[in-house]
Amino acid sequence: MNQLTEGALLQMMRGEKLTDPVVQVLGCKKIQSASSSKERYRMILSDGDHSISFAMLTAQGGIDVNSIIKIKRFLLSEIPSAVKGNQKVLVILDCETVVSGSEVGIRIGNPVNLSEDKASNYNTKVESPSSTTTEDSSDVGQPARKQMRVDAPNILNQSLSDSRIISQISALSPYHNKWVIKARVANKSEMRTWSNSRGEGKLFSFDLMDESGEIRCTAFRDVADKYFNYLQVDKVYYFSKCQVKPANKQFNTIKNEYEMTLNSDSVIEECLNDDGVVPQVKYNFVPIDSVASMDVGALVDVIGICKEASDIQTFTSRSTNRELKKRDVFLVDQSKTAITLTLWGSQADSFDGTNNPVVLIKGAKVGEFGGGKNLSTVMSSQIKMNPDIQECHRIKGWFEREGRDSEVKNLSERTGGGNFQTPWMSFKEVHEKGLGQSEKGDYFQTMATILLVRSENAIYKACPTAECNKKVIDLENGMYRCEKCNREYPNFKYRLLVSMNIGDWSDNQWVSLFSSEAEKILGKTSQEVGLAMENDTEAATAIFREANFKQFVFKCRAKLETYNDEKRFKTVVVKVDPVNFEEHNSYLLTEIEKLMS
Structure with a gap:
């Protein structure tokens, strides 16, 4: 009994923070899902005092019965139930086995099912903009709280700003739709147009994140117009009534088996008091000199000083007669290495390189030309100018002290650019x-x-856009599809x-x-x-x-x-x-x- 964290399950189901609770696994069964490639297990857990049967393991393979585990990361989710209303589920994101089931061999203590013993004590978690998500255990079970639990669904339908039950991104699935997530916009694409045999329109996509994971969301036509300017990168919003469907991994690299689509019924509301629960966007910066050894096509996060920028270049595509814009930006960092970053479209148009700004690029694409490496933006790339982060202040200080006058190695210099650089060889x-x-x-x-x-x-036959040379598929109806751009065109280029x-x-x-x-x-x-x-x-x-x-x-x-x-x-x-x-x-x-x- 003394091996387990007594009362841990009650605290976790209340939404209280708990560090590395130790519990026993009384049951573990794989959940069969035809649409999911990710293994999930339903578990029965015990802390010696209580047991719960609504627990799910997503972090690893199954665990032997009677094993004692330490839960390192967990979250609460809600799924609708026709019998009990919204049912809380404990989702285990990371855990480790302390003692194997074969060594323990028995059930520890005499746990009572928590849903029978303490149901009214933990089925009350409601978040309002003026309160935190963790309840005070001193008044759990009071009449006012019970009334809030009964009325919560009605309040939620009336207004998102009055009261909300929060679900996690990792718990979303196509099989239930009564949820609200609180998530940060980590990235947003430009507005794009599409055309195929069924018609034409516009769309944009954006990536959402919370403490449990990420998911991509896409808006089309009028819904895209409605929300494009409203949704801003780095801000936190409440989302509900969006369609959840299996992700198309050919065009979606987010680590989630599902993706969302906004529709006319979707509700989005900005969270005006960011309490820090939703994590900030994370960057995996690499020094510019390391890009030299990276594979072409890799996506990297880079931060550098704009030492100079070319004028915007405008030209017309011969295949589509569309006007295209590009601008080259010369970036340097503390590795005393430089690389050329190519911006396209509106990013090229709006870029201001005066006063040597710090440029942050998340998801820049590594390219190669004439033996030299370069970077370019793609539809999912995110650019920030002079961001208020530690890396920005550090590189700015370096540039002012010594970087401005330092000699740098240019990774984008063409190895084959001149005969004196390329050795003659038979x-x-x-x-x-x-x-x-x-x-x-x-x-x-x-x-x-x-x-x-x-x-x-x-x-x-290739994609007609200037920036894409991918081979197209002849749909044999007068249209040609580019899988890379995820669009259909009435023409192509050779x-x-x-x-x-x-x-x-x-x-x-x-x-x-x-x-x-x-x-x-x-x-x-x-x-x-x-x-x-x-x-x-x-x-x-x-x-x-x-x-x-x-x-x-x-x-x-x-x-x-x-x-x-x-x-x-x-x-x-x-x-x-x-x-x-x-x-x-x-x-x-x-x-x-x-x-x-």
């Missing part, structure tokens, strides 16, 4: 020196002749991805070229090649055949990649230039001098 030397072993690949250049160009699969065999004096190598460089060799745009392949096969074949036996300087990236447990040497051409014989002869003379000496 294919034989590339293999002899074992290039391609590094994580980001190795760069070299060689003068080579095109021996064969593959026309098969050299062209594909993109080249050409494989060719090139040879220098020492060896030959199969290489891949993307649209911009392939167009230089073929002398045609991707659109012209695509139309030719669709309408005139002979003309298309001639375009590829005419490239044979032409000479260029190929700046390449060599990388050893693993596919199906098999290592393959892959070479991508990052830049194609006409042969500068004066420069190449200078290189050859230098090599001859080395041999003579």
Whole structure:
């Protein structure tokens, strides 16, 4: 008996804070759910005095009966019951086994079912804006409290600001809808438009968080217009009457098996007195110099000083005729490393780089161009200027003391940007020196002749937006779907991805070229090649055949990649230039001098 925390279950079901209570597991059964990939277990718990059967374990696998466990993190949730009204459930988020069930072997004490013994004492938790969520145990069970419990559902229906029963994000599911959550807006996307065979409209999405987890919510059409300006990042709101459904993991990276959708009946009210119960947005900042070793496509949190920013660039997409805007921001931090951050759309339009502001980016996408790494914003990226956090003040102080005049290494500098930066090397030397072993690949250049160009699969239909080159799916109804953008379009753009065999004096190598460089060799745009392949096969074949036996300087990236447990040497051409014989002869003379000496 002395191993268990006496009275722990009563305190927890009242909503009182309790540090590491120790209880016994009297029963543990897996909950079957066809829609959930996450294992959950219903448990019967005992503290020696009382027992409860409404407990759920989400933190780990099942626990043996009679085991003694220490509960490290827990929360209370509510589910509707046709018999008893709202039923409290103790959700265990983290626990550890103190003594295994096989060692204990027996039930400790003579626990009484808490729902029979103390039901009126804990089924009273109601939150109002002027009170905390924890009740004073000295007046639990008084008539006024009992009256509040009976009237709570009616008060909730009248107004969210009068009284509310709070549920947790981790307890939401499609199987009940009488809930209110109190959550912070952690991120909000821009308003976007969509169009498909069923019509068109606008939408935006935002991420919510509380102490139990996160969930994504999306609003469409008129509801999107209603709430877009109302919902602000970092503010806390009460949400109710939203649709909960299984999350589409293809477009939703939030760690929750469900997602929410706002509808015309949804109710959202700002929490005017943030009591600190809902946690602040957390950042996992990485120093800029560590971005050099990260994979392309990774999402990172970065904070840096804007040392300079380019003017906004406006251009028109050739495929969609839409006007696009971008701006490049040059960021530095205490690692004395710089990187280019590309902003798009309204983020580029509203950015002000005067007075060297501190820029915080949550969820920036790592990219690579010409051997240099860069960052760019995506739809889910969040940007803050001069945030009032410790990291901001620290980096600002560094910049004022020494950073402004320090020499920095630029990660975005193109390795293949100039011939003096890219070493000349033959294919034989590339293999002899074992290039391609590094994580980001190795760069070299060689003068080579095109021996064969593959026309098969050299062209594909891509997303028409300028910032996306993902292959689209032909829906065979006049529309094309981009899975990356999660949109359907009435058009597409052609993109080249050409494989060719090139040879220098020492060896030959199969290489891949993307649209911009392939167009230089073929002398045609991707659109012209695509139309030719669709309408005139002979003309298309001639375009590829005419490239044979032409000479260029190929700046390449060599990388050893693993596919199906098999290592393959892959070479991508990052830049194609006409042969500068004066420069190449200078290189050859230098090599001859080395041999003579």
